[in-house]
Amino acid sequence: MDFTLILFIVLAAVAVLTAIGMLVSRNAVYAALFLVLNFATVAIFYLMLGAPFIAMAQVTVYAGAIMVLFLFVIMLLGAEKLPKGGVLPWQRPLAIGLAAVLLAEAGYLLFQRIQMTTELAGPGLEVNSVEAVRTLGLALFNQYLLPFEVTSVLLLVAMIGAIVLTKKEKGEA
Amino acid sequence: MLLSEVTNTGFFNLAPWIIFSPVIGLLVNIIYGGRMGEKAIGWLASAASGLAFGVSVLLAVSLSGVHGEAQVVLFADWIRIGELNIPWNFRVDTLSVTMMLVVSGVGTLIHIYAIGYMHEDVRFKNDLGRYRRFFVFFNLFIVMMMILVSGDSYLMLFVGWEGVGLCSFLLIGFWYEMDTLGRPSWANSNAAKKAFIVNRIGDLGFILAAMTMFWYFGSLQFGEVFAQAEEIAAHQPLVMIAITLFMLIGVAGKSAQIPLYVWLPDAMAGPTPVSALIHAATMVTAGIYLVARSAPLYVTVPNAQYIVALVGAVTALCAATIAVGQYDIKKVLAYSTISQLGFMVAAVGMGAFAAGMFHLVTHAFFKALLFLSAGSVILGLERGHHHLAHHGKSEMPAEAAPTPPKYGHGSSSHNEAFDPGDMRNMGGLRKTMPVTFWLYLIGSLALAGIFPLAGFWSKDEILADAQLHYPLVYILLTIAAFFTAFYMGRQNWMVFFGKARHDAAAHAEESPKIITVPLMVLAGLSILGGALNLPYLHTFTHWLGYTLGGEGAEVVAEGAAHAVEAAPWYVLGGLNLAVAGLSTVLALAAIYISWILYGRKPLTHGQIDPLKKMLGPIFTGMERKWLVDEIYWALFVDRYVDVSRFLADVIDWRFWHDWFHDKFIAGTYNWLSNIALDKVIDTRGIDAFFNGLGEMTKQASASLRRLQNGFVRSYALAVLFGVVVILGYLLIR
Amino acid sequence: MLPLTYYLVISAILFVLGALGVLIRRNPLIIFMSVELMLNAANLAFVAFARSFDVLTGQIFVFFVIAVAAAEVAVGLALIVVIFRTKHSIDVDLMSSLKG
């Protein structure tokens, strides 16, 4: 057992536990905080996979912006908890069953079809050169320039949409 | 080059700043000028021009550091179509740097002068807002002139050529809604239009020259064209003659030579700093620069050279005679400018490029000085007149009571418009405006060619060269020089001596320091300018020789060579004493004659010019400018109007509009759209198809509607179910 | 180094948990969070594959996914706020009619 494997197992446990925590916590604020923790562990996975830029973007955008937005809405609406009971009682058992089948299928796929021994290429956690980020940036602005620009337009549209949706009409208090 | 590697690689890289700094100046004035106040606007514009001068000096120093070797500073790509590749590069060689120094140096002085001049001008004409506009135009002019002289190709030169034409147009018509006396009229804008149109005729010649050049040389870059000049001239001499003569038309337009000089006198409608900067010192010399720049082309065709020289000489004489008969102080100077430009064109035509450029430089000094001093005189008279209008102490013939002025001061407050530029209204200003008087005197003597002022050296160099090669040109130019001295003498006697012929002249006031100090600098340059190219030393000739190398240099250095080898006894170190002596004697004689006519017995108010009594119709001819304007009008303008009328009325309106468009096209179209497309294709074909499609969709959706129960989570569950099934199928398969 | 499969297993588990969250929770905010979790699981797989095949495309794709997720959350939360304003509740099961 080397250091990386221990780290991986610990992080994996945290990731799964936080995901389950989010799933079951009744209070939406706690769910959000669990998810933040989950995102942070995934960011560390990215670091282990030699993608520091993505890791930092993950923390900045997901944890720093998106989840804060969630907290905001939860707190402003006072929507931490919903009353018990629902109109679709058969939904929950059916969903859990289907999810179990899906997981089983995925497991079968992963363990039967793909060799367990497939090792990852490259040096891993030690990748820390300036070149990696530079290459990513160059690819983004040369090969993937059009998708990049489209994404920027998308963000603009989303921003305008959010503003228009939440804007109060004139006269409305 | 990476940012980290960027380092200063020498002063030549600074070349673009001769354009950037005035561009920055004009941009700042456009954007922030409204909040800056007059002083700041004027000084900012002057500083922008001054910075360009500083850069030019640095370039000159760097250039002497590399022994005058021409440098091309790469700047930007401009046009790239197929084989045609015209970059925007800066050519830094001795010729262009000389022009840069003149443009920015004299330009800066005139900018500073204009701070004071325009301050009063906008107040006399009641529109303070135009102060900023003036300086924006002025900086724009510096930009364009710098592009002209620094371009590395004929096309770039043409950009500047048109740009200065535009600035000239804008500034001649600066007070476009009034005439020079401030009365509501279109006189100024007509003058601007005239200048613009006449220049376009010349530009047509330039374009033809450039096109011919591109057709036969395959390039417009100076270097590439000059390299092929010899070969083309040997095989196709007619092509070369065509190019040079087309170019001469351009030169005649821009540098006001026969037959296109008529715009320059009218251009005096612009404010005086404009006349000094654009219509005396810099823009009009662009033609001379063009010929000097094209020296390698001209030296291959002596016939064309002779025609150029002759055009210059005839212009010099003709304009000098007209100048004798003028009464407006600026008109005299305008014709004098045409005449002096004739001298320069004759010089570069003869192949004496250095002499021509030398005269260009000295002329820029003393003609700018004369114009600016004339501006000072006019302002002095305006002030005197203003003083009178407000104090009402009239000693001369009656003037009406003041009424509220609409357009400025000069016009409506008096019955009879007072013309502050008319020399018949002046006299005796020597006492009221002593500083201006002395400055004007220095400028006049320099122009007349009196030893040892700048004009003496440069003019005599031209005359000496002419005497060597073209006797006819020499004779014409010598007579022109005589007239030059005469009309300058006449002007000085009329303006500064005798007694005041108008109240305004009697009450004229001296101009403030901001106006006189730049004049003093110019006066100093007018006195010392000759030192640039003294006999024996020939500093300036050698300096230009670096650029006009090859055959050009031979001709340029000929004067000096003569001095060394086959010099007669009266030629000392390149200075032909006989020629110089003769012209000096003629000039002194002319001044003496003018003293007899105008100085001994000064004119009085309303007296007829004494020369008119002596010469009769000849003087009338001079006064009426030999009727050239009237002849042009009858020959060209009226015919043009006739043709345009015919085109507008018969061809355009009746044929195209009434018949072709209305009847033919519109009628056919209406028929087609109403009957064929609308009734048949649209209604029965397209509409029917799409209505059917809509109907089908409606029916299909009616049956599918039942699947929708409204619970989002159920939909999601269905999706997951689908995923599981498909994945399972894929696994089992 | 760790095998690719480890990361894929984690990714699969997270994805299934996210899907489950979408299906069983009634609070649209938590449903949203679950969607984010699923996106995240997919991102993890992308980065792991990118590393495995030594290409950058996976990372680039993750970059776009993050940007799109941000846009999606902004609009989605705005919608939830608007719904709350009109219905005074945010239970998804109460939003079964097309009319507001």
Next chain:
Amino acid sequence: MTFALIIEWLIKGFVLVLVLLGGFAYLTLYERKALARIQSRIGPNRAGPWGILQPIADAIKLIFKEELIPARADKLLFILAPVVTLVPALVITAVVPWGTEVMMFGRKVTLYIADINVGVLYIMSVASIAVYGVVLAGWSSNNKYAMMGGLRSSAQMISYEIALGLSFIAAIMLAGSMRMLDIVEAQRNLWFVLLQPVGTAIFLIATLAEVNRPPFDMPEAEQELTAGYHTEYSGMKFALLFMAEYDKMIAISAIGATLFFGGFRGPFVDMYPWLGPVYMLLKLVILLFGMIWVRATWPRIRYDRLMAFGWKVMLPLALAIVFVTAAGIILAEQVNPLFLWSIPIVSLLAGFTAIMMLYRTLRRKEYARA
């Protein structure tokens, strides 16, 4: 990764945390003294000579105060929030270099903890995490004032983070790297404050908002919100929140000094690497004084105007700065090196235009009434 290296990291981290915690204590003293001087007072001068023991006295007082937890508060988060607030402030300084390398105890010791290739991004992401502490503190107190304070604070921090990030980008572009050491190295001859003065100004203003310092101390505006998100806090938990604020000041000043003021660079630092931390400290003290000075002289601005300023002035200006910098770099690299100076000139013009427009807006009558 040897054992010695791990030990070295641990020691360096420990020292850094100690410096930050001690620095916090003396920063409060520094601030009180400086404020007092500006207001013609003397400031703390009883505990020890020149009052240098005052922070210790304060610490003792805070430790022995009673800890209150509101009855209906969310206990777990209420206790966790101060910790969550403090940790980012400490962690963020890990990438700030204090020098290059020195010989110590016979081995080469680098004067920074982590040298990662996305150092600036790391700062951005940790800074964005810092919001949580404030938000959770506000929410878990179960108090309207605290909650409003927390929300205000987080909205403000997120808004100004954008301008802050864009000002980072100006520095990144000028240095051509996101690595802190490279950025410091690129400023060997020319501090970026000279090349991008407006970017520096944006950074300094945005950081004031980011650490909730006056005139942007909205979340703590006592006349509106009693004391904002830490209304319900007392004793050591309050001390932690307080500590976080001052450690953020230190951290952000260190980052500013690194990005725009040449970092540990100074005369002779190549010969004597030990001078690095000294220069850094000097720059830190000067930048911190700037923050204190602003607090002493500027009134707090109204919340809506604060947001309007952030979105309508800072953001467009920062975007313009980024564009100008990029254009200037391209021109300087491809056309003429002298275009490098177009960056500060055009930026200053842009800044000037922004100030003029701001001034005119403020002069409008409707605005004064609004």
